[in-house]
Amino acid sequence: MLYEAINGLAGVAAARSRDELAARLSGASESAGSDRHDPVIAEQLEDRCFAPARARLGERAWRAAHASGAASTPREAVNMALRANLV
Numbered sequence: 001m002l003y004e005a006i007n008g009l010a011g012v013a014a015a016r017s018r019d020e021l022a023a024r025l026s027g028a029s030e031s032a033g034s035d036r037h038d039p040v041i042a043e044q045l046e047d048r049c050f051a052p053a054r055a056r057l058g059e060r061a062w063r064a065a066h067a068s069g070a071a072s073t074p075r076e077a078v079n080m081a082l083r084a085n086l087v
Contacts (some may be wrong), residue, residue, distance in 0.1 A: 002032035002074060006081045007072055011045045014053035021084060022053045023062045028077035033068025 010025035036042065053060040072080060 001035065001080065003029045003035045004037060006032050006077055007037065007045070009081050009084055009086050011049040013084060014049035016031040016086070017053070017056065017075035018084075018086075019044075019053040019057035020061065020065045022050065022064035023057065025077075025084065027079060028048065028072045028080050030070050031072050032074045038061035 005024055007029035010022045010029060013019075013025055014022035037045065057065070068081070069077070
């Protein structure tokens with residue numbers, strides 16, 4: 001269940017224009033677990049949150065931040081989400 005929670009926070013970060021954080025959390029969510037959103041939810045998050053954030057940040061910067069997050073351990077991913085101060 002870590003993937004869904006951390007990826008959801010990535011969506012919140014993107015909605016608040018914290019685009020680099022959104023990319024890092026999105027990458028971190030992938031390292032935190034193998035579960036994934038229902039395809040309908042994933043598409044909505046992509047269309048409403050991540051695509052606009054990626055466009056604002058730039059594809060190269062998004063990929064770099066996403067890769068940085070994806071390199072984290074599950075524990076580091078949780079700590080990153082806790083430190084994000086989004087709630």
